[in-house]
Structures are given as C-alpha cells and as structure tokens.
Amino acid sequence: MRSVMSGSDMDRALRRIAHEIVEKNRGTADVVIVGIRTRGGPLADRLVGVLEEIEPGPVTSGILDIGMYRDDLDQRPRTVLGPTELPTNLDEKTVVLVDDVLYTGRTIRAALDALADLGRAAVVQLAVMVDRGHRELPIRADYVGKNLPTSRSEHVTVRVAEIDGEDGVWIDNPAPGDEGSAT
Amino acid sequence: MKHLLTMEGVDRATLDSLLDDADEFYEVMHRPIPKVPALRGKTVATMFFEPSTRTKLSFERAAKALSADTLSFSPGTSSLKKGESLKDTVLTVKAMGADLMVVRHKSTGAAWRVAEWADLPVVNGGDGAHQHPTQALLDALTLRQHFGSLDGLRIAIVGDIRHSRVARSDVWAFTTLGAEVTLVAPPTLLPPDLSGWPVTASTDFDDVLTEVDAVYVLRVQAERGGASVFPSVAEYRQRFGMTDARFARLKPDTIVMHPGPMIRGIEIDGGVADDPRCKVLEQVTNGVAVRMAVLFQLLGGSRDE
Amino acid sequence: MSELTLQNAVVVGADGVLDGLNDVVIVDGIVAQIGSNLAVQGDAIDCAGAWVGPGFVDVHTHLREPGEEWKEDIETGSRAAAAGGYTAVVAMPNTDPATDAGHLARYVADRGAQVGLVDVIPSGCITAGRAGEKLAHLDELSAAGVTLFTDDGDSVADAGLLRRAMEYLAERDGVVAQHCIDAGLAAGGEMHEGEISSRLGMSGVPREAEETVIARDLSLVRLTGVRYHVQHVSTAGAVDLIRDAKAEGLRVTAEATPHHLYFDHTSVRDMNPTYKMMPPLREPADLEALRDGLRTGVIDIVATDHAPHADHEKDHPWEDSPFGVTGLEWAAAVVNMVVGLEPEGFFKVLSCNPAALAGLADQGRLEEGSTANLVVFDPEGIADTNGTVSRSSNSPYLGLEMRGAVRMTIYRGRVTSRDRSVADPVGAAG
Numbered sequence: 057m058r059s060v061m062s063g064s065d066m067d068r069a070l071r072r073i074a075h076e077i078v079e080k081n082r083g084t085a086d087v088v089i090v091g092i093r094t095r096g097g098p099l100a101d102r103l104v105g106v107l108e109e110i111e112p113g114p115v116t117s118g119i120l121d122i123g124m125y126r127d128d129l130d131q132r133p134r135t136v137l138g139p140t141e142l143p144t145n146l147d148e149k150t151v152v153l154v155d156d157v158l159y160t161g162r163t164i165r166a167a168l169d170a171l172a173d174l175g176r177a178a179v180v181q182l183a184v185m186v187d188r189g190h191r192e193l194p195i196r197a198d199y200v201g202k203n204l205p206t207s208r209s210e211h212v213t214v215r216v217a218e219i220d221g222e223d224g225v226w227i228d229n230p231a232p233g234d235e236g237s238a239t
Numbered sequence: 240m241k242h243l244l245t246m247e248g249v250d251r252a253t254l255d256s257l258l259d260d261a262d263e264f265y266e267v268m269h270r271p272i273p274k275v276p277a278l279r280g281k282t283v284a285t286m287f288f289e290p291s292t293r294t295k296l297s298f299e300r301a302a303k304a305l306s307a308d309t310l311s312f313s314p315g316t317s318s319l320k321k322g323e324s325l326k327d328t329v330l331t332v333k334a335m336g337a338d339l340m341v342v343r344h345k346s347t348g349a350a351w352r353v354a355e356w357a358d359l360p361v362v363n364g365g366d367g368a369h370q371h372p373t374q375a376l377l378d379a380l381t382l383r384q385h386f387g388s389l390d391g392l393r394i395a396i397v398g399d400i401r402h403s404r405v406a407r408s409d410v411w412a413f414t415t416l417g418a419e420v421t422l423v424a425p426p427t428l429l430p431p432d433l434s435g436w437p438v439t440a441s442t443d444f445d446d447v448l449t450e451v452d453a454v455y456v457l458r459v460q461a462e463r464g465g466a467s468v469f470p471s472v473a474e475y476r477q478r479f480g481m482t483d484a485r486f487a488r489l490k491p492d493t494i495v496m497h498p499g500p501m502i503r504g505i506e507i508d509g510g511v512a513d514d515p516r517c518k519v520l521e522q523v524t525n526g527v528a529v530r531m532a533v534l535f536q537l538l539g540g541s542r543d544e
Numbered sequence: 545m546s547e548l549t550l551q552n553a554v555v556v557g558a559d560g561v562l563d564g565l566n567d568v569v570i571v572d573g574i575v576a577q578i579g580s581n582l583a584v585q586g587d588a589i590d591c592a593g594a595w596v597g598p599g600f601v602d603v604h605t606h607l608r609e610p611g612e613e614w615k616e617d618i619e620t621g622s623r624a625a626a627a628g629g630y631t632a633v634v635a636m637p638n639t640d641p642a643t644d645a646g647h648l649a650r651y652v653a654d655r656g657a658q659v660g661l662v663d664v665i666p667s668g669c670i671t672a673g674r675a676g677e678k679l680a681h682l683d684e685l686s687a688a689g690v691t692l693f694t695d696d697g698d699s700v701a702d703a704g705l706l707r708r709a710m711e712y713l714a715e716r717d718g719v720v721a722q723h724c725i726d727a728g729l730a731a732g733g734e735m736h737e738g739e740i741s742s743r744l745g746m747s748g749v750p751r752e753a754e755e756t757v758i759a760r761d762l763s764l765v766r767l768t769g770v771r772y773h774v775q776h777v778s779t780a781g782a783v784d785l786i787r788d789a790k791a792e793g794l795r796v797t798a799e800a801t802p803h804h805l806y807f808d809h810t811s812v813r814d815m816n817p818t819y820k821m822m823p824p825l826r827e828p829a830d831l832e833a834l835r836d837g838l839r840t841g842v843i844d845i846v847a848t849d850h851a852p853h854a855d856h857e858k859d860h861p862w863e864d865s866p867f868g869v870t871g872l873e874w875a876a877a878v879v880n881m882v883v884g885l886e887p888e889g890f891f892k893v894l895s896c897n898p899a900a901l902a903g904l905a906d907q908g909r910l911e912e913g914s915t916a917n918l919v920v921f922d923p924e925g926i927a928d929t930n931g932t933v934s935r936s937s938n939s940p941y942l943g944l945e946m947r948g949a950v951r952m953t954i955y956r957g958r959v960t961s962r963d964r965s966v967a968d969p970v971g972a973a974g
Contacts, residue, residue: 124267124275124305129539136256137263137535173272247743326859346861347734347746348815356859367863368745407745430742431750 057213061202063223066185069201070099073183074106076199081150086178088146089117092155092167093138096120098218099185100154118142120153125166146175152199156214158184161195186225188212242354243533244363245370246411254379254416260532261380261525267304268528278307281538284337286312286329286353287364288344293499293523294364294373298341301530307538310337325349326356333357339538342366360537368402374498375408376529379416381522382453385494390417395447397423397479398457398506399468401430405498406457410438421447424479427468444479448488456481456497459506472505483510494518546957547571547586550920556597556891558911568596570916573957578912594922594951597891598910599631599662600876601898603692603721604775604799604847606868607633607664609655610648611640616852616935618652619969621872622661624850624934626960626967628872629950631917632663632899632907633850637674638697644669646684653689660970661960663917665902667692670700670709670720677702679709686716691903694721696775699757701727703764710768719797719901721773722761724782725823729753734863736809736824744815746862749824751779758785765794773901774798776849778823780833787842797901799847800834802871802878803940811940817858817865818940821851831882838883844897846883848875852936870934873964874941876919877927880948887923895919916957925949928964 091100343364350363637643656664668685737748837843851868899908906915
C-alpha cells in the first residue's frame with residue numbers, strides 16, 4: 057500500500073474546497089452540504105466546520121444513504137441501510153454532495169436519484185476527496201481534493217479518523233484479476 | 240438470509256437488522272414520493288392459496304414501493320381447483336419469471352415445500368397455524384417505535400393461541416428481542432404442550448391485566464365456536480375480551496395491539512379499538528415497512544458474502 | 545424337476561435354530577432336506593452364514609387394486625413384497641370398491657395367483673363400503689376364504705354394530721382387526737399431539753384416541769369371545785392394555801409397524817409429508833414400549849401398513865397430503881436394527897405369528913416336507929435403499945443406511961427376488 061495523501065494533505069484539500077465553495081456560491085447562505093454515506097458523512101461535517109470558520113452564519117447540512125438507489129445490488133453483499141437526514145426543504149437550495157472517492161460515477165448517479173426523490177434543489181454540486189478517473193457515466197466533480205491517475209486494477213482506500221481511526225489516502229495493487237473498487 | 244420462513248430460531252442480530260432497515264423504509268413511506276428504485280427489474284410473486292386481503296395488499300404495496308413488479312396468484316382463478324399439485328403451480332409461476340415468492344397457505348410448512356421446489360427466495364406469508372414471520376416483525380417494530388426497545392417489556396398475548404400463527408411467530412420475535420410474554424387463553428385454546436416455549440401461560444386475563452406494557456389481542460375465529468372450544472362467544476368475551484372495563488384497568492401507558500381484522504364487540508370493544516393507545520393502524524403501516532425490509536434484504540444484495 | 549440348494553446358513557426351523565451352519569435342499573417347491581453338508585441338488589447358493597427361515601408374511605398391506613392403480617397394483621405390490629423377503633401378504637380391503645363382498649375378495653386372490661410372486665390373501669370389510677353403517681357381506685367373504693376382517697383406515701365407531709360383527713365372526717372363527725382411532729379425539733388430527741404439534745400449530749392425535757378404542761373393544765371381546773387383532777399399535781398405553789388382555793386370557797393379538805418402531809414425532813419437524821401416517825409417529829418412550837412389546841411377546845407381529853401414494857399426491861404441503869408410507873421393502877431391516885431379536889424371535893414376528901393369524905398353513909414354517917416359502921436374510925448386510933421396487937416412493941427409508949439385507953426370497957420353490965432383483969410374474973397380467 058502506497059500513501060498518496062496524508063492527514064494534513066486532506067485538511068489542506070478540505071480548506072481549499074471550502075474556499076472554492078464560498079467563492080463559487082458567493083457565500084454559504086443557500087448552501088446545503090450533504091455527505092454520502094459512509095465516508096462522505098464525516099468529510100461533510102469537517103467541511104461544514106471550515107465553512108463556518110471562514111463565513112458568518114451557520115451552514116445547513118445533511119446525510120444521504122443511497123443503499124436503496126444502487127443499481128448494482130445484485131453484485132454486492134448485503135447492503136446495510138443507514139438513515140437519511142436532510143433539511144425538510146431543499147427547494148431553491150444549492151446542494152453540495154460530498155463523497156470520498158469519485159470513480160465510475162454510479163454512486164453519484166444513485167445520490168442524484170435519491171436527492172431528486174427528496175426535493176427539488178436549485179443546483180447540485182459535487183465535492184470529492186479523490187478523483188481516480190474511469191467514469192462510466194457523464195458525471196464530473198466541481199471540487200476535487202486530489203486527482204489521482206489509477207489503473208482499474210488498483211485499489212484506492214480513503215480513511216477518515218471518525219470511522220477508521222486515522223486520516224489518509226492509500227493506493228495498492230491487489231492480486232492480478234482482482235477488480236479494484238472505489239472504497 | 241436466503242428465505243424468511245419462521246421466527247423460531249432467528250437471532251437477535253437478524254431481527255435488529257430487519258427492524259433497522261424497516262425504520263429507513265418507514266421514512267421512505269412518509270416522503271412526498273414514497274418510492275425507491277432498489278428492486279427495479281425484480282418480480283415478486285404473491286401466491287396466496289388462502290384468502291387474505293391485508294397481508295397480500297401489504298406485500299404488493301411493499302414490492303411496488305421498492306419498484307419491483309408483482310405477479311399475483313389467487314386460488315379462485317387458478318388450476319388448483321382442477322387438481323394441480325402445488326409443486327406444478329409453483330414451477331409454473333417460476334417459469335413466468337418470479338424472483339421471489341410470498342406464500343400464504345392453509346397447510347403447515349407450505350412455504351418450506353415451495354422453497355425446496357422453487358430454488359428462489361421465499362417469504363412465508365402464513366402457513367396453517369404455524370408461522371407468520373412478517374406479522375411478528377411488524378408487531379415488534381410497532382413495539383420498538385412506541386417503547387424504544389422491547390427489552391424488559393411485559394406483553395400478554397390473549398386469545399386463540401392454539402390456532403394462531405401470529406402468536407407462534409410473536410412469541411419468538413418478542414422474547415428474542417428481550418420481552419417477557421404471557422399467553423392468556425382458556426385451556427382449550429392454549430397449545431396442548433408448551434415445552435420449550437419461552438413464555439408463561441395463564442387462564443386468568445384479569446390477573447395479568449394490570450402488570451403488562453402491551454396487550455396483544457388475537458382474533459376469535461368464529462368457526463372455532465362451532466368446534467366447541469368455548470361455550471359461547473358471550474362467555475368468551477366475559478373472560479377474555481379486551482373490554483372497555485378491562486381497558487380502564489390497564490396501566491396508563493399500556494398499549495393494545497391486534498393483527499386484524501378486529502371483530503368489535505367480541506374480542507375487543509369499540510372504545511378500545513378507537514383509543515389512541517390501540518396501535519392497529521400503526522401496525523398496518525409498519526407492515527409495509529417491514530415487508531420492504533424483508534424484500535430488500537432477500538432480493539437486494541442477496542449475494543452470499 | 546426344479547432343484548435348489550442353500551448352503552452354509554443359520555437355519556431357523558419349526559423347532560428353533562439348528563446348530564451350526566446347515567444346508568436346505570429344495571425340490572419341486574418342497575423343502576426336501578435340511579442338514580449339514582448335504583449333497584447339492586440343482587444350483588448351489590452359498591448363504592455364508594446368513595439366516596434362512598420361513599418367508600415373511602405381512603398381515604397389513606395396501607395393494608391399492610382395484611381402484612387406485614396409479615399408487616400400486618397387485619403386481620407391483622407383489623414385486624415389492626418379494627424384494628422385501630415376503631412370501632405372503634394380506635391385502636387390505638380399503639380399495640375402490642372396498643372389498644365388502646365375496647366376488648371382490650375372489651378378484652384380489654385371483655389376481656394375486658396370476659402374478660404368482662407371493663400369496664395374496666384378501667381381507668374383508670367389517671361394514672358395507674367401510675361406511676360403518678351396516679354389516680358387510682360377511683358370509684360371502686368367509687366363503688371366499690377371508691378370515692381377517694377390518695375397516696382399516698377407519699375404526700368401526702358404532703359399538704353396537706361392532707358387537708354384532710364380533711358375534712357373527714366369533715361363530716365363524718374370523719378375526720376382527722381394528723384400526724383403533726377414535727374419530728372425535730382425532731378430529732382434524734395431523735400428527736401426534738405433543739410438543740412438536742404444539743410448536744407447528746397442527747391439530748394432534750392424542751394417544752388416547754387409540755387407547756379408548758382398544759379399551760372399548762376389549763370389553764366387547766370379553767362379551768363376544770371373538771378373536772381380536774389390534775392393528776398398528778403406536779402407544780405405550782396400548783401395549784399395556786394388550787398385555788393385560790392377554791393375561792386375562794382374551795384372544796387378542798397385536799401388530800406394530802416398522803415406522804412406529806423406527807421414527808418418532810421429531811421427524812415431523814421438517815413438515816415433510818413422507819412422515820405423515822395414521823396413527824402418527826409417537827414419542828421415544830412409545831417406540832421403546834413397542835420394541836419391548838415385541839421382545840416380550842405382548843406384540844405378536846410386525847406388519848408393514850405398506851401404504852403407497854404417488855409423488856404427485858405427496859407434492860403438497862402436510863395437510864393436503866394423504867396419510868401413509870410404504871414399508872414392505874425394509875421392514876426386516878428395521879426389525880433387525882431396532883428390536884434386536886435373535887433369529888428365532890425375528891422369524892416369529894415377521895413370519896410365524898402373522899402366518900398363524902392369517903391361517904396360512906404353508907407359510908411361517910420351515911421343516912422337511914413344508915412348502916418352500918423361504919427367505920435368506922443377512923443381518924449384517926447393508927440394505928440397498930436407493931430407489932423402490934414399489935410403484936410409489938413415499939418411503940421414509942430411502943437413502944438411509946440400514947443394516948439387514950434380504951438376499952433371496954423363495955416362493956413355492958422359485959426364486960422370486962435376489963438382492964432386490966425381482967423375478968417376472970408367473971401369469972399374464974389380467
């Protein structure tokens with residue numbers, strides 16, 4: 057396993073993304089930060105913390121579970137569902153989805169479907185810690201912590217302290233023929 | 240979990256996981272668009288060989304809320320009347336493309352036999368007087384929503400235990416989740432041998448009335464009266480009915496549950512049925528949520544780990 | 545002239561087990577000679593220490609002909625019997641039509657003789673059409689050779705009617721064989737009433753359903769003096785009743801089935817209707833009482849209650865499936881395994897006592913000059929339980945590892961089965 061981002065790299069990336077969000081949206085008044093379970097959750101919480109440091113006023117946030125929206129349920133072991141907690145009304149809001157790794161785009165597609173069922177956001181943007189390429193859908197990120205060229209057989213692991221006890225991003229090359237996955 | 244056939248022997252982690260998922264689907268049911276795409280392209284066959292309205296509707300509602308298609312089978316319009324064996328019926332429906340079968344049958348073990356023949360996930364929607372596992376899950380969810388947990392709850396199940404698949408399922412689900420269960424019935428409606436049941440039994444409803452957190456009232460099956468298992472409906476109500484007078488003697492936070500359909504004036508008085516502490520309609524709503532959880536766990540991500 | 549010599553066998557003769565290993569020479573359907581190191585006549589078969597005794601006799605076989613030939617018929621049932629070591633079977637009268645008149649009994653006997661693999665002995669109904677309302681044609685049935693009368697499948701519920709049947713048959717020295725289940729106590733009953741039925745929510749058949757009928761019938765036996773036979777005893781309490789009746793001197797006999805000796809009600813837990821039969825599988829204490837009853841002679845006979853049903857009839861859940869399992873092919877293995885009798889007792893319960901009950905002079909006996917109805921049974925051999933000879937496969941023994949193999953069945957001097965390979969019928973199918 058090779059380290060590609062340290063904990064402080066991740067901190068710096070989050071701070072940069074926070075500034076980009078403020079700049080792009082001219083503040084945080086109508087912004088809702090929504091983490092995608094599981095590791096998007098803590099990343100979203102940290103982003104909210106930074107945003108509240110650099111902009112006045114509280115930042116609205118939520119968490120989205122996409123288990124019911126996956127199109128690859130058959131290919132996975134049992135999906136454990138978690139709660140979805142969002143502000144009651146997303147109408148006319150700018151939703152920033154937060155996830156750890158952007159890979160095929162299928163997770164984001166599922167999140168967009170889930171979001172559409174839950175309200176009508178004015179704008180949806182996407183923030184990810186790592187973009188490793190290999191998209192299968194026309195989806196791109198608005199805010200990226202690190203662009204990481206990978207091969208499909210490689211495995212990218214993002215760890216966050218709240219869940220894994222440490223921060224960092226690693227890449228490894230599993231046994232030949234073992235298809236890598238995003239997280 | 241490959242099938243859901245019984246509550247007997249199902250461990251606590253499995254029950255908790257189903258109820259946790261049911262909580263999420265309960266939330267889905269209360270969205271403006273109460274539907275998710277989880278089981279798009281899947282087909283759920285509801286095979287009810289015994290008349291049932293609510294359970295069948297509930298499963299179909301659950302399947303549709305998960306975007307599954309439904310195939311509905313009812314004996315009135317089937318080849319069963321022409322003498323087709325159950326096995327042939329099952330293989331026929333499988334050949335039409337069912338991915339999962341929900342089976343309700345008057346005979347004991349029907350769902351087990353279907354599981355053996357069909358090689359598909361099977362949900363027991365009620366077999367004879369044996370098991371009705373999704374009823375137990377919805378009952379457990381209702382109790383958990385109201386009390387936060389079943390741990391330490393005292394629950395009385397009152398009525399025709401002997402012929403009740405609801406009781407046979409509830410007993411295992413409730414006690415596995417930490418509750419204490421007392422069965423209350425006349426001796427002719429208690430099972431003849433309770434060895435190995437994690438319950439106590441009583442023939443005196445009034446004796447247990449004031450000590451319980453929930454009273455689960457079972458339907459009096461009118462046809463049983465003809466089989467002389469109690470002297471008369473009036474006498475049954477006198478001793479075992481959830482009457483207004485008995486309701487007044489319950490602890491103030493005790494709730495009343497019933498699997499439906501209720502027969503007012505016999506096992507439950509109208510005043511009780513209409514009281515907010517009677518959770519019958521919550522049970523019905525929760526029925527859809529737990530059935531969504533069951534279908535989701537059996538069809539979504541069913542690959543063995 | 546047909547000849548056959550069985551060599552090196554433990555021979556169970558009319559006076560018990562012969563010392564050492566002996567040979568049996570069969571000439572023209574008769575046991576010509578029994579002794580050690582006899583001159584071989586015809587083919588020689590080395591029995592290698594297996595038991596040779598009188599062929600088994602089943603006093604309780606459902607051959608299903610006429611009327612339900614998709615389950616079994618007299619030919620397929622005879623073949624299954626031969627495979628199981630039987631040389632005679634008593635056909636139960638619950639056919640369609642029921643055997644309640646002389647011509648119907650003659651039909652069964654004639655078809656059996658045409659097939660020619662075992663003696664097929666018809667039994668007759670006690671009541672017309674087994675309806676329990678009026679007497680069957682008892683005189684006609686007697687004239688047709690019937691000695692055993694039963695409404696098997698149902699008890700004769702009306703005690704007054706049963707009394708008249710007993711009085712009538714006592715005079716003719718017939719046997720009243722009763723299927724002892726009280727219809728009221730067993731109403732809706734699907735299995736033994738107890739822990740398992742309570743858990744499964746199935747209506748139970750309490751032991752008392754059997755015992756109350758036996759107790760009532762014994763009063764009537766006392767009154768009428770008839771010979772009375774209790775079919776398929778299933779409870780410890782029934783064994784006690786029969787023991788007392790015998791001690792009192794009543795002319796009572798009793799049978800137990802292989803499945804009631806081998807399986808208990810926990811087999812029903814999986815709700816597989818292969819284990820559905822009446823009376824139902826009981827509890828371990830009952831099994832032990834039945835086994836002990838056979839050892840002590842309280843129960844005289846092991847009878848199969850061979851009850852074939854087609855797959856399509858058992859491809860249903862429990863309550864929708866018919867009662868009954870087959871039994872002819874592995875009954876001897878069951879007795880060998882769970883009753884644990886020495887050779888003499890083994891042939892007593894499978895051959896001698898049932899032959900005596902059915903009044904068959906040339907069955908149940910092995911001595912010089914007797915008809916060569918014999919079986920070679922290897923008590924240490926492993927039974928072949930892959931597939932049935934019977935037309936139906938509703939057998940709980942399929943796939944089980946069982947000890948005790950029928951090596952050869954000889955009926956009237958002819959080898960009818962060798963290691964479950966059954967000979968062709970003698971006559972053309974009728």
